[in-house]
Amino acid sequence: MSPQPSLPSWVTWWQRPFPDANTLLLPGRQPALVDSGFVGHAEETADWARAHAGDVHLVVNTHWHSDHVGGNALLQARGAGIAAGAPEAEAISRRDPGCCAAEYLDQPVAPYTVDVPLDDGQILRLGEADWEVIRTPGHTPGHLALWQPEERLLVVGDALSDYDVGWVNLALDGLDAATTALASLKRMAELSPRVLLPSHGPVPADPGAAFATALRRARRLVDDPDDGAVWYGARRIFAFALMIRGGVLADEVEPYLHARAWLTDAARLLDRTPQALAAELTATMLRSGAVVLRDGRLHAAAEHAPVAPESLRVPYPRAWPAAEAY
Ligand SMILES: [Zn+2]
Known part of the structure; x- marks a missing residue:
């Protein structure tokens, strides 16, 4: 090298x-x-x-x-x-x-x-x-x-x-x-x-x-927008979601995905239902090894640093205090 x-x-x-x-x-x-x-x-x-x-x-x-x-x-x-x-x-x-x-x-x-x-x-x-x-x-x-x-x-x-x-x-x-x-x-x-x-x-x-x-x-x-862009983005966003949560319980992964705007949008672009995409995304990432099942949770396989769960509790931008307040 x-x-x-x-x-x-x-x-x-x-x-x-x-x-x-x-x-x-x-x-x-x-x-x-x-x-x-x-x-x-x-x-x-x-x-x-x-x-x-x-x-x-x-x-x-x-x-x-x-x-x-x-x-x-x-x-x-x-x-x-x-x-x-x-x-x-x-x-x-x-x-x-x-x-x-x-x-x-x-x-x-x-x-x-x-x-x-x-x-x-x-x-x-x-x-x-x-x-x-x-x-x-x-x-x-x-x-x-x-x-x-x-x-x-x-x-x-x-x-x-x-x-x-x-x-x-x-x-x-x-x-x-x-x-x-x-x-x-x-x-x-x-x-x-x-x-x-x-x-x-x-x-x-x-x-x-x-x-x-x-x-x-x-x-x-x-x-190749479907494979090159939409699937690729979905895999990246899903892996990041798993990383910042220290993994997600296997049973909760698909319901979590169904509720996500990015997944619903990706499903529409790929001409699938959100349910079908969530199942396929999880299955293909498990198969490729990008996602692993450990202790009942799905984790991203890529190296990542742990995140304290309480640090995720911040409001979405729609609930941020007005910029003038600064
Ligand atoms: Zn970025």
Whole structure:
């Protein structure tokens, strides 16, 4: 295996297992954090940042999924500002019930506000360097990447990883979402970064190879929406649900799935009933080994850190206090 590309001394990288996104810390006079992990590990995230860089001045979110914004509320309470892509920033300010897809995906997020809406081409001073905001919609409509041109570092969020491409939600974001994701990937590849910093998994040893794999998989999202996009997204969302709950009792898995908006939408796109999809999803993931039965519960097989059940008890965005209250 080739060695990982070297990171400059002024970045601190934390590769984390699910359910937390990897976290990038940029120490300096005004320390910045890119993504803030899952809500159940907010203390751990904030303490880690403080230990390495002092008080965080700004948190930048690549996008609003729960594994990227879970520490926002706590860091904001401790004085940090929050920056996020403009469409997400606006929705968060409005307290749009669709915020973070938290309710849709049944992934809790503690309430926060966005202080700095970000748009394409904007330059942000993060730690000791300037970074450019690159809008990269696809995985979510507000998804963004961060580009550091001198060191040619590219923070790619969930757009791609060493082995994969970000799932897209055709029901929520429209059938164009896959084409949009592919276009965003091409735009990122054209920057020919020296180092890719993905939100999950390791720093790719070969950014060119990682892009080649991701582009191939993104074409599949476009060419085979059922299998490439809908099934793929459903497997990811289901595995994450199992991870943050420490598994779900085998008897309760299908009723849990039937009540989920994402599953109902996926079933409609796949021309099945929610009941049929729930049964098929569970059976195929058990068969592939992505889900395992242990002590009467179904668990996700992928490595993940435990989450305290009480940390999941936060309101959905429709019940968040008004943004003005901050
Ligand atoms: Zn995501």
